[in-house]
Amino acid sequence: MRFPVLVEVKLRPGIADPQGATIERALPALGFDGVHDVRVGKAIRFTVEAADEDAARKQVDELCRRLLANPVIEDTEVRIG
């Protein structure tokens, strides 16, 4: 079976996010005063072939760990289906 996958790569809590901070600083100029906690990450979509969803998740977790994220500074959130 083919499973559609969405991986969100985000900076770990406590890791400074200068891109997020820059966006947050720009928003009040447009009148958006109540926007806080802006964090910038990456969204990576793909499909994966596997026998079932568990097997797909296992593969995706492994490829996140080995390639998609740098565990020193990033976490991942995986959505399958």
Add this chain to the structure above:
Amino acid sequence: MSTRVGVVVFPGSNCEHDVVEAVQGLGAGAELVWHGHRALGDLDALVLPGGFAHGDYLRPGAIARFSPIMSAVRQFAAEGGPVIGICNGFQVLTEAGLLPGALQKNRGSRFLCTTVEVVVASTQSALTCATTVGEVLRLPINHFEGNYTCSAETLHELRAEDRIVLRYAANPNGSMDDIAGVCSPEGNVVGLMPHPERASDPLLGSADGRRLLESFLVAAGSRPLPAGSVRPG
């Protein structure tokens, strides 16, 4: 026989010729090594130069660590061979797990292209073995992701083991503990964000980079031989 330095070229590297020029200017031999090769040949030291290996896609160094040459680099390092990663080369070494930590975006979201002062913090490395602690060097930096980050435990370990090699005199990018360069536990693998090869002649505004490259060549000349090998006479 003069010391031979290999300079690894990834698609997107752009400082390899500067490194070759600087190393040759100090009397050593230098050759380019394509990332697609699996063997290194007869070399005494390795440089992973600056640039944008594999376009910096995904993250700087994230794809380069899977280049075919990297297993030979890993083995060369494991045998005690001196390996330095400059700028993008530093990012590749951290991604490859040859050095701890990571380089994240500069504080202030600014690409930095300027000359900074760095201070030698340890002489227990292949890059600083012929310098003195406290020596101040003027070196160019040229990076977006140079903000050194690691866990509190790693930082503690780096300090305790005297593995912080260079510190910025005035922190330009938000690096933890003002770190500009770190080394492996054995000191033979070193990564730094500043470019010593671009400070190798007074015409370039500073020749201070030669102090580091001279150290590197001293380390290369005295590197331990892999077990069972015989140095050609």
